[in-house]
């Protein structure tokens with residue numbers, strides 16, 4: 001689906017291993033095959049996609065490896081390409097069809113700026129209503145959820161379907177809930193005014209001033225890594241203003257709270273997700289966890305004994321004063 005129009009691809013891998021340091025697959029398994037380096041090296045040595053199926057399935061597409069590769073290999077794109085050559089996971093292919101049918105029946109997009117909520121947020125109608133009210137946006141009935149599934153599983157995207165979706169949103173300001181779709185929209189609609197949900201909500205004073213120094217703030221990794229160079233300033237500013245801890249490592253790469261494939265689409269966290277979330281919280285004693293991505297609530301609630309709140313839910317709470 002992506003062809004191989006990357007600036008650089010797996011032949012450029014030097015084996016420096018930097019990508020292992022940030023990869024949740026590697027961190028969890030400690031198996032060199034389960035890392036971007038492992039995939040690149042296997043490809044250099046002639047491995048076919050079926051031999052790599054387990055590894056390709058395990059990748060969360062968090063994008064953490066992309067900004068760290070000194071050879072500038074588009075690693076998560078490489079993995080999405082390869083996934084596209086695997087057989088589709090049947091349950092997810094069915095899900096994609098269901099979303100596409102819902103999109104075909106959706107009312108035309110309302111006028112003005114739009115929220116493309118995405119599957120995880122739409123699954124919580126109360127939270128979705130809060131988000132719409134806070135941002136003063138209306139949701140597009142067709143939020144491209146089927147396209148987000150196709151991106152996740154490396155499935156084909158029907159060009160007519162894509163054109164119809166893009167025509168309905170072109171020229172609008174968009175806030176996008178699905179980090180993977182946001183990443184593609186930057187390519188599909190260059191010059192469009194696009195923001196991820198976490199950035200949009202975290203920029204609102206009514207929410208920002210309620211983030212406390214005792215919070216652990218969990219950045220949605222996909223949206224962050226897709227626009228890493230720009231968003232570093234946003235999150236550094238947030239951290240400095242509010243004094244909260246974040247899921248950023250020393251290189252300011254966001255560690256995702258989940259560690260299994262298809263994170264936004266699974267019905268519940270897998271064992272490795274729980275281990276990843278525990279690892280993320282290791283050595284921390286936050287009073288509260290604040291999340292940008294509704295899909296990460298479940299796994300964090302299972303491993304933490306403190307409240308886990310979506311950013312939008314902060315708006316209804318008492319303000320927090322931070323003394324510098």
Ligand code: SF4
Nearest residue numbers: 023059060062063065
């Ligand atoms: S996208 Fe994330 S999980 Fe996949 S290889 Fe890169 S760092 Fe690892």
Ligand code: SF4
Nearest residue numbers: 013014016017019069
């Ligand atoms: S960071 Fe890039 S060059 Fe280094 S091992 Fe990973 S893929 Fe290869």
